Amino acid sequence: MKTLVLNSGSSSIKYSLFEMDDQSVLAAGVIESIGGSHSLHRYKIGSDSAISQTLALADHAQGLHTLFSGLQHNAILQDAAELFCIGHRVVHGGELFRQPVIIDSRVTEKISELSALAPLHNPANVQGIQQALNEFGSVPQVAVFDTAFHQTLPQHAYHYALPRSWYDDFAIRRYGFHGTSHYYVAKKAAEHLARPLAELNLITLHLGNGCSITAIENGKSVDTSMGMTPMEGLMMGTRCGDIDPALSFYVERIAGLSSAEIEQLLNRSSGLKGVCGENDMRAVHRLAESGDQQAQLALDMFAYRIKKYLGAYFAVLGKVDAIVFTGGIGENDSWLRAQCCANLAALGIAIDEEKNTSARAECLDISARQQAVAVLVIRTNEELEIALQSVDCVLNGGS
Ligand code: AMP
Numbered sequence: 001m002k003t004l005v006l007n008s009g010s011s012s013i014k015y016s017l018f019e020m021d022d023q024s025v026l027a028a029g030v031i032e033s034i035g036g037s038h039s040l041h042r043y044k045i046g047s048d049s050a051i052s053q054t055l056a057l058a059d060h061a062q063g064l065h066t067l068f069s070g071l072q073h074n075a076i077l078q079d080a081a082e083l084f085c086i087g088h089r090v091v092h093g094g095e096l097f098r099q100p101v102i103i104d105s106r107v108t109e110k111i112s113e114l115s116a117l118a119p120l121h122n123p124a125n126v127q128g129i130q131q132a133l134n135e136f137g138s139v140p141q142v143a144v145f146d147t148a149f150h151q152t153l154p155q156h157a158y159h160y161a162l163p164r165s166w167y168d169d170f171a172i173r174r175y176g177f178h179g180t181s182h183y184y185v186a187k188k189a190a191e192h193l194a195r196p197l198a199e200l201n202l203i204t205l206h207l208g209n210g211c212s213i214t215a216i217e218n219g220k221s222v223d224t225s226m227g228m229t230p231m232e233g234l235m236m237g238t239r240c241g242d243i244d245p246a247l248s249f250y251v252e253r254i255a256g257l258s259s260a261e262i263e264q265l266l267n268r269s270s271g272l273k274g275v276c277g278e279n280d281m282r283a284v285h286r287l288a289e290s291g292d293q294q295a296q297l298a299l300d301m302f303a304y305r306i307k308k309y310l311g312a313y314f315a316v317l318g319k320v321d322a323i324v325f326t327g328g329i330g331e332n333d334s335w336l337r338a339q340c341c342a343n344l345a346a347l348g349i350a351i352d353e354e355k356n357t358s359a360r361a362e363c364l365d366i367s368a369r370q371q372a373v374a375v376l377v378i379r380t381n382e383e384l385e386i387a388l389q390s391v392d393c394v395l396n397g398g399s
């Protein structure tokens with residue numbers, strides 16, 4: 001049973017083709033700079049080494065065509081009819097989409113309407129969906145939403161203390177993101193602990209270019225650090241995370257910046273990059289090791305803010321069975337994990353330094369012995385989770 005997962009950005013398409021019988025990746029790739037004369041297609045067939053092609057791809061339709069021809073050329077997929085379904089990553093499902101849904105024209109229209117809440121992402125997702133419907137019209141297609149897992153947040157967690165009419169009229173509330181990743185690693189944690197997810201309280205930390213932390217009670221998301229947009233919460237590669245909202249009015253006055261300029265600066269020039277000039281965590285570490293004090297400050301701030309949220313979510317949950325680190329930073333950065341968990345023995349959290357620095361695995365338990373809280377490092381796999389949810393949705397007739 002073959003399933004294609006598509007993640008369409010404004011000028012890119014990321015894809016993975018799975019054989020669902022054994023969950024193996026038949027092919028995976030990314031097409032970037034669509035719309036230019038130097039579009040780049042990088043892909044891997046199974047475990048072969050990566051292939052790169054430079055092409056001129058005018059639009060997503062040509063991108064999908066290239067993707068499909070590549071799969072045909074490498075004898076991975078001869079005919080679209082071999083696909084059981086296609087799963088699309090969609091960033092914002094608002095309050096409407098609480099679970100995956102089979103795509104039809106009404107669904108596409110609704111995702112498009114939600115573009116006001118995610119202007120950078122939903123229009124690109126819709127574009128990818130429309131082109132995929134044109135290219136592979138006979139294959140069932142499913143939308144899987146980044147926000148869906150957090151639709152279980154209680155009202156007291158998702159409301160902002162703002163005029164009620166802002167929620168009623170403009171849908172302003174906290175939504176949360178990275179839901180597919182938080183849910184995937186939560187399931188894997190339950191497998192590792194050999195207990196049903198529905199009986200577990202977890203704190204999951206997705207630390208990549210974007211960062212978020214989620215409190216999971218009895219298997220359900222009850223709070224998460226990203227809010228109405230992915231800017232709220234933890235410090236990130238280029239996003240500021242939590243700030244005093246009044247500071248943007250101050251900068252507007254004192255520096256004469258427009259709100260669009262401030263938004264851009266908070267999104268693209270803040271976080272690690274704002275503090276030390278680098279947004280890639282490996283580069284930040286290299287700078288800090290060379291004695292750069294701003295880089296060390298960026299690392300300390302990054303870890304401190306995670307620790308504050310850990311404490312807050314501990315209080316939210318009361319009892320925590322496991323903390324799960326995932327994402328490029330969470331999975332690889334043993335220094336950061338140690339910082340975040342330092343001096344938390346009173347909460348039942350302590351890690352074993354040797355386990356913490358041991359080689360990567362799908363799931364690594366780095367807790368010190370006899371601690372109440374397991375500390376796990378789990379490799380996320382959002383593409384596989386989208387494929388699994390898409391197949392499930394099609395088998396269950398779209399619900
Ligand atoms: P992601 O968005 O999940 O791909 O994660 C990207 C982030 O992971 C970037 O900040 C990378 O620098 C970071 N990252 C990848 N490998 C490592 C590593 N070995 N140590 C620290 N950070 C890493």
